[in-house]
Amino acid sequence: MSDTITAISTAPGMGAIGIVRISGPATLTISSQFLYYNNSPLTQERIRKSSRQSLFCEFRNDSVLIDKIIYTFYPNPNSFTGEDVAEFHFHGNPILLRQVIDLFVTEGIRPAAPGEFTKRAFLNGKMDLTEAEAIGRLIHSRSRFELELSQKNLFGDLHKLTSRLRSELIGIKAECEAEIDFSTEDLTFESLEERRERIVKIQTLCSNILVKSSKADNLISKSRVVLFGEPNVGKSSLMNQLLGQDRSIISDIPGTTRDYISEDMSISGIPIQLVDTAGIRETNDSIEKLGINQSLREAENANLKLFILDSSKPMNLDQWMETNRLYLTSSILVINKVDISHTSWKEENLFERLKLILVDNGNLNGIIELSCKTGQGVDQLIRLIEERLSDSSLTEEYVMLEDRHKYHFQQIVSALSRANDLIINQAPAEIVVQEIDEAVLQVGQINGIVSNEEVLGRIFSVFCVGK
Ligand SMILES: Nc1nc2c(ncn2[C@@H]2O[C@H](COP(=O)(O)OP(=O)(O)OP(=O)(O)O)[C@@H](O)[C@H]2O)c(=O)[nH]1
Ligand SMILES: [Mg+2]
Known part of the structure; x- marks a missing residue:
């Protein structure tokens, strides 16, 4: 027969509630030793009668009142571990919770090892090993994507x-x-x-x-978000905006970024590798050519592409479509420099027309108007990136x-x-x-x-x- 174990089950630090849990054969004896209601101890029979119900009672060490708590007893086998389990909901002060653990240990209960409650649940046939492991993953998930995959396993x-x-x-x-x-x-x-x-x-x-x-x-460890587009559209400016620091060199000379530059960041807990690339254009410069090939490779391997357009220049929509159709279905389209948009963008209703074209081409990633200069649209873009990277509709593709x-x-x-x-x-x-x-x-x-x-x-x- 196994011994009885105890641990603080809530996260370390202060909080409204702090839960101490025990599991094992001595659960009922220990509970009745510390719990009182109206100055009389709660008997084992009384506790058993209220199995799985919340009891409001006092937690006392002999005559000393430690806290007023909510207590729940789960008799075996219908508990998390499959053994007798009790949960004590104290006020969430770490010193108080430590004191309770010490009291239990004095009574012969053993502090639990990491994961020991779940291990007992597995050993008692409450779940299989993949489900037990998914609990660990779920607790430590750092993104919605990882969380959803853990949930699927759990x-x-x-x-x-x-x-x-x-x-x-x-x-x-x-x-x-x-x-x-x-x-x-x-x-x-x-x-x-x-x-x-x-x-x-x-x-x-x-x-x-x-x-x-x-x-x-690949997605869990780090999502690669790649900024690409023609020279001078503001890729490096957007990189710096998203990072909140001057990482890439910005200049009004087209072809400033020659090599790709990458930096780690996180958006709502999703770890991201942000990559700035050399602007794509026809060129005879052999070094620039190497950089452009590198950009295309980066774009190909991206988890998410940000295709940047410069709205300060007029655009021939049909011609643009011809050359860029390939990228339409898989990128977020960022229309930059809206602070100095060329009049033709408004006159020709280019933004709305682009939007329609994207929908027709099955692009569900979206389009955004933005200015790296004023910061307009940057928050909206960040939200869109977050949404796309943690898109649950994609999880079918992943295990x-x-x-x-x-x-x-x-x-x-x-x-x-x-x-x-x-x-x-x-x-x-x-x-x-x-x-x-x-x-x-x-x-x-x-x-x-x-x-x-x-x-x-x-x-x-x-x-x-x-x-
Ligand atoms: N007014 C205005 N200027 C911008 C904006 N974004 C970028 N710029 C300017 O556009 C020029 C080019 O910006 P970069 O960020 O270097 O462009 P890039 O796409 O990285 O260019 P390459 O590295 O040459 O491919 C710079 O002079 C920026 O200051 C914007 O939103 N508004
Ligand atoms: Mg650049």
Whole structure:
């Protein structure tokens, strides 16, 4: 039987409420020892009777009143950990909460290790390992994008996927075993080919998951936002505006920025690498050409492109469309220098016409009027960048995997690829089934059906205490 553990479950520091949690067999005894109502102790029977309900009561150390609190008891097995759990809602002062933990420890309760509550939840079958890991991720998510992917795993996406993989693999294994146990005479070439196709299908599924996860990693670690456009439109000026510092050299000489310049920043917690590039134009200058090629490469690899236009100059819309159609669908269009817009922009209604063209071309990223000089439109652009980078409609394209999961998915792909080769080479089912077994084992390690203490220790040690 496990011992009883305790920890402060709310974030460190002062707050309106601070929660201390205990989990384990001594939960009820300890609770009744410290809780009073109308000067009489709350008995274990009384607490049990109010299971899962909030009790307003006093928390006392002998006769000394420590705080008036809200208390909830969750009897096993219907609690977060699957054990008896209690939550004490104190006023959120860290010294007070520390004092409570010390009192519990004096009574023989052990301070919890990081992630120990979640580990117990996993060990008691409350969730699988991918869901437990998603809790850790969710707490530490730094952007809405990462948060949404963690939620998908927490709400069971990875769990469902691995369950499906497991059941399909076991289906194939069963078939191989039937072939081993019974005569092979009935087995036609078609059924072997069918088996091979099933194996390849699972292998492709796993490879695709790995691709989606590396795409997600790129966005989670740092989104590349690339500023590009013709020379002198104000790319470097916008870079400096967004950074709030003079990072790029600005001048009225077209072709000022020759090499790309990048700087880290964050927008609403989304880590961003902002990249300023050389203006794109026809040129005979070989160094400038190198810079322009670099700009095009940067634009290609961007998570989000800001295509900057200069409204201080007249524009031939049709001609512009001809040369720039390629960029229309995937960029935020920034119409800069609106403080000195050329009269033709108003007369020819260029902004509105561009807007319509964008919609027709399926650009959902948007268009914005801005001035780096006056700052007009900059906040609006920042909000738009944030929206686009954390666009939840995109999350279908991504899967979030921990490094551990990636390793096991790679092992599954390798095992299935070996199985495929074996079938092609007409290896006996006894040999093929070993590779299928290996794949099943690897799936089991992802969701925790197969786990060992060392791996669990490593997973939960990165959690915060109290979770
Ligand atoms: N009036 C006005 N001038 C601007 C604005 N934004 C940029 N400028 C001016 O436009 C000129 C070019 O700005 P840069 O930021 O160097 O342009 P760039 O696109 O980086 O140019 P290259 O590096 O040569 O490709 C500078 O003289 C800026 O001061 C704006 O919103 N309003
Ligand atoms: Mg520049």
